[in-house]
Amino acid sequence: MQTNDVADFAALSHPDCAFCSSTQADVAGQVERREHTVGGGIGVTAARGTEVVPGRHFAIYLTIDEAPSHSENEFGMRVDDNPDAQTFAVEMAVVFDDDRWLVRAVSSEATSA
Amino acid sequence: MTGRRSLSIVAAVLLIVVTPEVARAGDWGAQAEDDAYVVNAFEAEAELRRSRSADPAITLVRYTRAPMCNVGTGGGVEMGDDDEAFGDGDTDGDGLIACGASNTTVPVPVCVDGPPLLPLWRQERADAAQPWPELWTLAFGYSCPEDAVPTMTAADFRRLPLAAPVLRLQPDRGWVLVNKETIVMTDPAEQTLRTDLLGYGVDVVATPASYRYDFGDGSADLVTTSPGHAWPDHDTFHFYERLGTVQVTLTTTWQGRYRVDGTTVWRDVNGTATTATTSAPFTVEERRSRLVDDLCTDIPRPDDC
Numbered sequence: 001m002q003t004n005d006v007a008d009f010a011a012l013s014h015p016d017c018a019f020c021s022s023t024q025a026d027v028a029g030q031v032e033r034r035e036h037t038v039g040g041g042i043g044v045t046a047a048r049g050t051e052v053v054p055g056r057h058f059a060i061y062l063t064i065d066e067a068p069s070h071s072e073n074e075f076g077m078r079v080d081d082n083p084d085a086q087t088f089a090v091e092m093a094v095v096f097d098d099d100r101w102l103v104r105a106v107s108s109e110a111t112s113a
Numbered sequence: 114m115t116g117r118r119s120l121s122i123v124a125a126v127l128l129i130v131v132t133p134e135v136a137r138a139g140d141w142g143a144q145a146e147d148d149a150y151v152v153n154a155f156e157a158e159a160e161l162r163r164s165r166s167a168d169p170a171i172t173l174v175r176y177t178r179a180p181m182c183n184v185g186t187g188g189g190v191e192m193g194d195d196d197e198a199f200g201d202g203d204t205d206g207d208g209l210i211a212c213g214a215s216n217t218t219v220p221v222p223v224c225v226d227g228p229p230l231l232p233l234w235r236q237e238r239a240d241a242a243q244p245w246p247e248l249w250t251l252a253f254g255y256s257c258p259e260d261a262v263p264t265m266t267a268a269d270f271r272r273l274p275l276a277a278p279v280l281r282l283q284p285d286r287g288w289v290l291v292n293k294e295t296i297v298m299t300d301p302a303e304q305t306l307r308t309d310l311l312g313y314g315v316d317v318v319a320t321p322a323s324y325r326y327d328f329g330d331g332s333a334d335l336v337t338t339s340p341g342h343a344w345p346d347h348d349t350f351h352f353y354e355r356l357g358t359v360q361v362t363l364t365t366t367w368q369g370r371y372r373v374d375g376t377t378v379w380r381d382v383n384g385t386a387t388t389a390t391t392s393a394p395f396t397v398e399e400r401r402s403r404l405v406d407d408l409c410t411d412i413p414r415p416d417d418c
Contacts, residue, residue: 018383050253
């Protein structure tokens with residue numbers, strides 16, 4: 001979101017990952033509007049996982065903290081504001097597909113505003 | 114590949130995924146959601162089924178479902194049995210089996226289709242000549258029966274033979290008047306389909322969500338959620354402004370929900386499908402008024418009377 005560069009993100013996204021395609025579409029919209037995000041750094045405060053299928057499928061559980069952020073247009077004007085930090089409980093499905101690890105699914109729940 | 118090595122790779126993947134330059138949580142919470150829990154629960158059950166179909170004499174991986182010690186599920190097998198060996202099932206017939214190492218960070222879900230499925234545990238050995246080790250590793254925590262079924266993707270949904278809905282025109286006589294309303298409408302009926310998903314029978318209901326009309330004259334498309342109504346209650350219509358021959362194309366966007374056999378839960382398909390219906394060609398014509406001697410129904414002269 002800060003760089004508007006989703007190349008690495010896209011390379012890790014499974015074609016059926018709705019969260020992944022939604023994020024990429026958001027960035028594409030941001031690029032089209034000539035906007036970018038300032039702030040919003042993410043910290044992973046807890047992570048655990050189980051190997052559901054050896055060498056093929058992991059279930060990953062994260063707790064992430066996200067700093068306040070805002071979006072600016074090409075003139076430096078604020079067009080969107082997220083002034084509050086947030087914490088999310090995230091569950092992911094990560095699969096080995098097409099000879100590489102891909103994020104198959106992401107679901108999250110805000111645990112604090 | 115060892116589990117430790119795999120885990121390190123996945124951890125590296127995740128570090129990249131959550132790098133702040135790529136996503137921020139303000140966006141994170143606003144994105145479309147997958148159902149990662151269902152994807153994981155289904156894969157755990159599928160792996161258990163695959164292992165059960167393998168020859169136990171030569172398989173290198175085996176699974177069992179067993180509770181976690183000191184975790185109550187509110188039903189079914191709980192809390193373990195000290196008289197049993199882990200993975201050996203209920204040999205004394207008291208309805209209890211041995212429990213595995215407790216992990217209080219694993220939640221127990223509230224299920225719709227019965228008590229939660231017990232956690233899945235795995236044993237691995239290097240070759241078939243070796244005995245199974247004592248160690249059982251947790252492969253997946255508690256899950257619900259309704260979640261341990263396949264997920265219908267948008268691609269699966271789009272492969273279904275959805276019938277294109279009928280496109281009705283009013284007037285429907287092979288020609289319409291220029292600069293007068295040409296009414297379009299369709300049938301908003303749901304479609305019920307039956308399909309197979311990874312060996313599971315699935316009921317699918319497709320519901321029209323929106324309609325896009327291309328009137329074939331270069332004008333802007335009409336996009337609506339209304340199936341339309343006949344005159345005089347019509348709400349979907351078009352004025353042709355030029356004479357000519359045109360066709361109307363209706364593109365219907367469908368939402369889907371599905372229920373896997375053996376469960377009672379209907380789930381939404383994460384994505385849509387489309388169908389297209391094109392009318393027969395018709396002409397846009399001009400009619401001029403003129404005085405005639407009698408009723409056209411009695412004396413249909415001239416031809417356009």
